[in-house]
Amino acid sequence: MKDRRTFIKQAGLAGLAGFVPINPLLASDFKEDKSANNEVSDAKWPDGSRLVVSVSMQFEAGGQPVNAESPFPQNMQKGFIDLPGESWYQYGYKEGIPRMLDNWDKFGIKVTSHMVGSAVLKNPELAKEIVQRGHEAAAHGMDWATQYSMPYETEKKFIKDGADAIKKVTGFEPVGYNANWLRRGTNTLEILQELGFKYHIDDLSRDEPFLLKVKGNDFVVVPYTIRCNDIVLVEGKNFSADQFARQVIMEFDQLYIESEKKRRQMSISFHDRIGGTPQMVAATTQILSYIQKHKGVSFRRKDEIAQMAYQDKNIIRE
Template sequence: MTDRRTFIRQSSLLTTAGLIASAVPFAGMAQNGNNLQEKPKEENSKWLDGSRLVISVSMQFESGGQPANAESPFPQNMKKGYKDLSATTWYEYGYKEGIPRMLDNWDKLGVKITSHMVGSAVLKNPALAKEIVDRGHEAAAHGMNWATQYTMSYNDEKKFIKEGVDAIKIITGFDAIGYNANWLRRGENTLKILQELGFLYHIDDLSRDEPFIQKVNGKDFVTVPYTLRCNDIQLIEGKNFSVDQFINQVKMEFDQLYEESEKRRRQMSISFHDRIGGTPQMVQAAMELFTYMKKHQGVNFKRKDEIARMALEDKTTIRD
């Protein structure tokens, strides 16, 4: 069966051949059109390191950095002037139980992930932030707090991003080169600022299932696409999926992308949040899913900084 892109190329060639053939009597020229019958090049389906399908896992480190009375599973009906103590304990679970449990699970699976860290959460739980890096995972920036950065001025946003990066560097020693805005809502200046601050990539984009490069401030800048389809905060909290529904959705996503990866470069993104993905049943779900995925030939789990660097090095990476 012909894949869609090959079909489009072949259809285009046939149309061109027909136009040329019909134009011959008028032009009075003899052309055999042999060049039109050449088989189109196969698209580069392999990653630079030979992977068939790359899986990118995010672990959001946000708890402890949330504002007062932040969104939670509890009814949003707190009276003004009172603190939502129940919601506070929900967030505390993220750093007391969730991340430690996920870290042990990643070790069991032999998987390295990218942790998007809110600066104020890092400062509140420095030992945990450092442990994430010490266990071989990437620390990526996620703002200094949960502020709405797309409304900030250029200078205020730059300061906001830098403060978050500095917090990660001071506590973990890691130089963050990847960025994720709160709910992916970056502003018009965000990419320019990230490029100025030495970042290599951002993830606030849902438009592709593979990384791509664009020019920012005249330099190459990578987008490593994120996900809402395989995201615990969207599915478990947002849509009230059961664990079985979550497993089924993520598995079906994997199966389709793995099939496509035979002919196209594919990346799958999966996202876990500290207070959601670190619950016992979700850790079991991740174990079941990743064990299934790792049985497939050519599947590799990679940190997002690794994906970004590989995309920059590969001359066949898509450019927008």
């Protein structure tokens, strides 16, 4: 059975039959010509991968507002600080990210770290270590402010300040962006294009990267996930670590099957104070061990995925 993308291509060509006669030779060519449906070229990535896995490591702890959301009841009296909540966030940079960094090295993979500017300024050595160990530093705003309601110039400064903090501390110039809870505004993409960013991830609409036109120029979307995301499943829905691992593995299995016929990208997201706990790193070890047993799977930073998208003649354009 043909996949949906091939069906649409062939149906579109077949629909022309009512206007343009197809002689027997052309009809035969259509059936046999692999370039007509591109099943093989559309499926494989430019680097030859069958399936690309993209891992995110959110570096947010230290940049949160006072009395930010945490596992504790949100019932603090006005004028007091939620001290145990503060310590929950501190775990992210004291234990969580260092533990995850060692695990990425164990498996030989590189990830994208979405960094909040104020968190980077509070823990500069950790931010530098992330980059020094070969991972991508992507921008994640200056702090946890709500940017979708900001005026154009205010939002532009907010994004730039966060990116500048990363570059100042790590020497790495961010080319990717992630808004707080993915909630970008109507001006965000134009601002990112203007500031020289190459991609954003605040989109859940596909399981593969695609191109948009922003101010007349190409701009890459590297889709993100809330399905394989620890803050949604573990913190938000109280999944256990083994439930999280099982769900991610099930997602991988399905995408791996689909990747035989079409371009597929899998995203997995971890947050410093959640994904860096011992049980979650153990779950991640199960996930990565399982994935790496499959042929044709590669792990790529999101800036690498964006670069492939710009160079890929088969990329989806919207």
